[in-house]
Amino acid sequence: MTYYIEDPYIEPEADEIFNDWYEINGVLKIKELSRQLRTFFNYKAEVIRYRFRSNPLLSKNCTDTKFYTRKQKIESKSHEFIFLLKMIKKNGQTLEQGIRSLYTNKNKTRIKELSVIT
Numbered sequence: 001m002t003y004y005i006e007d008p009y010i011e012p013e014a015d016e017i018f019n020d021w022y023e024i025n026g027v028l029k030i031k032e033l034s035r036q037l038r039t040f041f042n043y044k045a046e047v048i049r050y051r052f053r054s055n056p057l058l059s060k061n062c063t064d065t066k067f068y069t070r071k072q073k074i075e076s077k078s079h080e081f082i083f084l085l086k087m088i089k090k091n092g093q094t095l096e097q098g099i100r101s102l103y104t105n106k107n108k109t110r111i112k113e114l115s116v117i118t
Helices: 012-051 060-088 095-104 108-117
Strands: none
Touching: 060 095, 060 108, 095 108
16 A cells, blocks of 8 residues: 655645646647637538538529519518508507507508508
8 A cells, every 4th residue: 555655855836837837738728629619610510501502503683683672672561561650659659559549449441551561
């Protein structure tokens, strides 16, 4: 059976220096490993995006015109919707109270206009 006997030649400061060195190098190694993992996961994400991308053979002009027409439709519908909501909201009322008043007053034309837009 062996007993741990402190070596009188090793100073406690040397242990602290070793622990500090290990802590610094450990932190650096952990940072480097996390950087490598981030790079690896970003690479894998880009590979997946590349594999499942849309067909690049589609005409760019065709998709651009479709996008812009849809964008214009959405913008016009949202503008109409906001305009109708402003008309529904009366002075001193919240929007929720204005919408409730449509149902209590049975104002079917405004309700139909809102339902058509949405």
